Amino acid sequence: xxxxxxxxxxxxxxxxxxxxxxxxxxxxxxxxxxxxxxxxxxxxxxxxxxxxxxxxxxxxxxxxxxxxxxxxxxxxxxxxxxxxxxxxxxxxxxxxxxxxxxxxxxxxxxxxxxxxxxxxxxxxxxxxxxxxxxxxxxxxxxxxxxxxxxxxxxxxxxxxxxxxxxxxxxxxxxxxxxxxxxxxxxxxxxxxxxxxxxxxxxxxxxxxxxxxxxxxxxxxxxxxxxxxxxxxxxxxxxxxxxxxxxxxxxxxxxxxxxxxxxxxxxxxxxxxxxxxxxxxxxxxxxxxxxxxxxxxxxxxxxxxxxxxxxxxxxxxxxxxxxxxxxxxxxxxxxxxxxxxxxxxxxxxxxxxxxxxxxxxxxxxxxxxxxxxxxxxxxxxxxxxxxxxxxxxxxxxxxxxxxxxxxxxxxxxxxxxxxxxxxxx
Amino acid sequence: xxxxxxxxxxxxxxxxxxxxxxxxxxxxxxxxxxxxxxxxxxxxxxxxxxxxxxxxxxxxxxxxxxxxxxxxxxxxxxxxxxxxxxxxxxxxxxxxxxxxxxxxxxxxxxxxxxxxxxxxxxxxxxxxxxxxxxxxxx
Numbered sequence: 001x002x003x004x005x006x007x008x009x010x011x012x013x014x015x016x017x018x019x020x021x022x023x024x025x026x027x028x029x030x031x032x033x034x035x036x037x038x039x040x041x042x043x044x045x046x047x048x049x050x051x052x053x054x055x056x057x058x059x060x061x062x063x064x065x066x067x068x069x070x071x072x073x074x075x076x077x078x079x080x081x082x083x084x085x086x087x088x089x090x091x092x093x094x095x096x097x098x099x100x101x102x103x104x105x106x107x108x109x110x111x112x113x114x115x116x117x118x119x120x121x122x123x124x125x126x127x128x129x130x131x132x133x134x135x136x137x138x139x140x141x142x143x144x145x146x147x148x149x150x151x152x153x154x155x156x157x158x159x160x161x162x163x164x165x166x167x168x169x170x171x172x173x174x175x176x177x178x179x180x181x182x183x184x185x186x187x188x189x190x191x192x193x194x195x196x197x198x199x200x201x202x203x204x205x206x207x208x209x210x211x212x213x214x215x216x217x218x219x220x221x222x223x224x225x226x227x228x229x230x231x232x233x234x235x236x237x238x239x240x241x242x243x244x245x246x247x248x249x250x251x252x253x254x255x256x257x258x259x260x261x262x263x264x265x266x267x268x269x270x271x272x273x274x275x276x277x278x279x280x281x282x283x284x285x286x287x288x289x290x291x292x293x294x295x296x297x298x299x300x301x302x303x304x305x306x307x308x309x310x311x312x313x314x315x316x317x318x319x320x321x322x323x324x325x326x327x328x329x330x331x332x333x334x335x336x337x338x339x340x341x342x343x344x345x346x347x348x349x350x351x352x353x354x355x356x357x358x359x360x361x362x363x364x365x366x367x368x369x370x371x372x373x374x375x376x377x378x379x380x381x382x383x384x385x386x387x388x389x390x391x392x393x394x395x396x397x398x399x400x401x402x403x404x405x406x407x408x409x410x411x412x413x414x415x416x417x418x419x420x421x422x423x424x
Numbered sequence: 425x426x427x428x429x430x431x432x433x434x435x436x437x438x439x440x441x442x443x444x445x446x447x448x449x450x451x452x453x454x455x456x457x458x459x460x461x462x463x464x465x466x467x468x469x470x471x472x473x474x475x476x477x478x479x480x481x482x483x484x485x486x487x488x489x490x491x492x493x494x495x496x497x498x499x500x501x502x503x504x505x506x507x508x509x510x511x512x513x514x515x516x517x518x519x520x521x522x523x524x525x526x527x528x529x530x531x532x533x534x535x536x537x538x539x540x541x542x543x544x545x546x547x548x549x550x551x552x553x554x555x556x557x558x559x560x561x562x
Contacts (some may be wrong), residue, residue, distance in 0.1 A: 013512035017461065115460075223507065226462035276465060276505065 011051050015044045018061040020140050024114030026068055027121070028177040033139065033167045035072075043068040115140075116231045117177045119224075122166075123192040126173055131166040132195045133202075138163055140227075141220050151202065151217050189232075193241050193298065196224045200245050204252075213256060218249050229284070236293020239284045243302035246281035247309050250274040261406050266314040278309045300329040319349035336367040344377050352384035372401040376411060383418055392418035426465070426536040427506050427514045433499035434525045438472045438492060441526070450522040458506070463517065467504035497530070511535065 019040060026036035043064040057063040122135040130152070137143045137151060149159035180188050203217025225242040232238050254268040285306055288299040304325050311317040326342035339362055347355025359378050368374045379394030395415035402408045443451070458464035470476075474492040493499060502524070508514045514533045523529055 009512045010516065013510070013516045016509065016513060017516055219507070223462045226464075226507075227460065230456075230460035230462060280465065 008048060008052075011048055011056070012044070014056055014060045015047065015064070016142055018064055019142050020118060021061060021115045022064050022068065023139055024116075024118030024177070025065055026072070028114055028117060029069070030072060031174065031177065032171055033121070034164075034171075037139065039068040039071050040064070042071050046071075113179050113231075114177075115227070117179045119192060119228065119231075120179055120188060121170060121175050121177050123188075123195045124170065124173075124175060125188065125191045126175075127166050127169060129191075129194060129198055131162055131169075132191065133198050134159060134162050135166045136195050136224065137199065137220065141224060143220070151199075151214075151220075189235060189237065192228065193237060196221050196228070197241060197245070197298075199224070200248075204248060213252060215249075215252050218245070218252065221245060222249060234291065236288040236291035237296040237298050239288035239291065240293055240296045240299030240302050243281045243284035243288060244298050244305055246277045246284060247302060247305040250277035250281065250309060265308060270312065270314075273309070281309065282306055295328055295332055297329070297333045300325055300332060304329070317348075319345060323349040336362060336365045339365075340368065340371075340374055340377060344380075347377075347381055347384075352381040355381040356385065370401055372398045372403075372407070372411075374398075375401065376414075379411075379414065379418075383414075388418045425508060425510065425538065427508060427511070428534050428536055429504040429506055429514065429518060430500050430532040430534065431469075431502040431524050432530040432532060433473070433496050433501040434527060434529050435496060436526050437501040438474070438496050438499065440472050440474075443524075444526070447522060447524070447526075451524070454521055457520070458504070458517070461517075463506045463508055465505040465507055467502070469502040470500060473499050501525075505536075 022040045022043065023033070023036045026039050027033045030036055030039075046067045047060075047064060051057075119136065119140055122139055123132045127135065134148050134152065137148045138145065143151070145160050145163060146156050148163070149156040152159065154162075179185070200218055200221035203214040203219075203221065205213070222242070222245050225238070225245055229238050229242050250273045251265075251268060253274060254270070254272040255263055257263050281302065285299065285302045288294070288296065288302070293299050294303070304322060307318050307322050307325070323342070323345045326338070326345045330338050330342050339358070343355050343358035343362065346358055355377070359374070359381060362368055362374060363378070375394045375398035379391045379398060382388075382394060383391035392415050395411050395418065399408045399411035399415065402411060455464065455467070472492065476491040476493070478489040478491070478493070480487040480489060506514060506517070508517070511533065518531050518533060521531065524531070
């Protein structure tokens with residue numbers, strides 16, 4: 001390639017494109033994620049020194065990998081010399097020789113699945129979901145530790161600790177940085193999907209902080225989801241998750257009002273929904289279904305989101321279909337919260353009596369004790385069948401339980417309207 | 425950020441010359457890379473401008489003009505929509521694209537307006553309000 005002046009910004013952009021794959025390849029060779037990250041950073045430093053003169057090489061990924069491997073071999077040789085000097089012959093030395101041999105043998109051995117292997121390792125179930133999410137954002141997403149700390153609203157030092165501990169746990173377990181196949185993949189894929197959806201939700205319904213949503217985090221999760229869909233195109237749930245995220249994210253522009261308050265789904269200005277994301281989400285859902293994954297938990301949730309995306313106006317929502325999807329989701333993912341949502345959907349599809357019939361047994365559910373949405377849902381159904389006094393009590397109960405000020409105001413207003421309905 | 429990556433037309437593309445098998449294969453590999461990198465949102469190739477139409481606006485008048493259109497190098501032959509971190513990343517990805525045309529050609533990258541570009545305060549309600557105000561002032 002003709003030598004040309006390359007700015008540092010351009011070189012760093014090249015590095016960003018190659019970084020995760022580079023770390024994946026190095027981590028596989030060294031079985032050490034921390035060292036792999038360091039070596040990748042070394043390779044960037046070498047590129048920044050050489051490329052402004054030589055130009056960006058034809059295959060920058062291979063170039064960076066070769067530079068990092070040379071560094072790794074140099075390091076191991078140095079260790080070996082030191083070991084020899086101190087006559088500490090034995091396990092360390094043999095191990096170092098094995099590693100040099102492995103590195104040299106691997107120079108031309110490019111399997112092409114380093115990135116996928118890195119994702120599966122960073123999302124290994126031996127780590128907690130929070131640790132998996134942090135590590136994935138750091139090594140796969142390329143966020144700095146400070147950025148990951150901001151994403152989870154913890155101090156940077158705490159996050160640095162969490163990431164270091166996660167890397168150590170992986171090293172101690174001797175994970176092979178390989179892509180699991182067959183039954184093992186089926187067993188481990190959910191833990192990868194869980195991490196990506198956790199990152200998405202942290203952005204979509206920020207559990208803490210001042211902002212209701214943090215779109216940059218949703219963006220990061222969708223990026224990870226798209227990478228995964230590109231690497232595992234035959235896995236229906238990967239497409240199901242991507243569909244769910246894209247359809248939900250399509251509403252981000254309509255989800256907060258000018259004052260930063262949440263706008264509920266029926267009240268949103270649907271003209272502000274992102275049509276490109278809806279189109280992509282529906283296509284991903286169709287792909288998940290075509291691969292035989294229509295009843296996967298993510299695909300079903302995506303199908304539910306799609307019902308809203310397809311309705312041009314809130315009144316056009318296909319509640320019959322939603323009720324049917326919730327029946328299937330409850331069978332796949334039995335949880336009291338899904339059961340509650342199902343009851344609400346049945347209420348919309350078949351009337352408030354149907355909702356009450358499904359809600360009454362849920363009141364005894366221990367997991368839903370003190371859960372404001374249950375009381376709000378009961379309040380709504382009771383109000384609609386004309387049992388205003390009971391409805392009012394439920395709304396007041398819900399308001400007392402709610403953590404969110406805006407929501408509390410809304411519930412108290414509904415309680416007050418029950419009183420009017422009774423006297424009026 | 426979202427960018428539109430615009431493949432400019434050439435005399436060949438305007439003449440409806442179909443790409444060679446090699447180019448199609450190389451493009452296929454490139455598109456696959458874009459998908460695996462998680463940046464590809466959409467992409468389409470356009471038929472020559474001889475099959476296109478333009479609508480010219482002048483006040484209340486609308487005049488329909490049939491293709492082909494003259495200024496070949498300014499015409500669009502195809503586009504992608506990508507989600508990238510910044511323009512530098514988009515440029516690096518475009519450099520990796522095989523030359524989309526048999527002869528010399530050009531690809532243009534344009535950032536797409538996003539909510540944030542309108543500032544934090546400028547919600548559509550406010551933009552609509554401002555629009556109304558501007559009309560009143562006119």
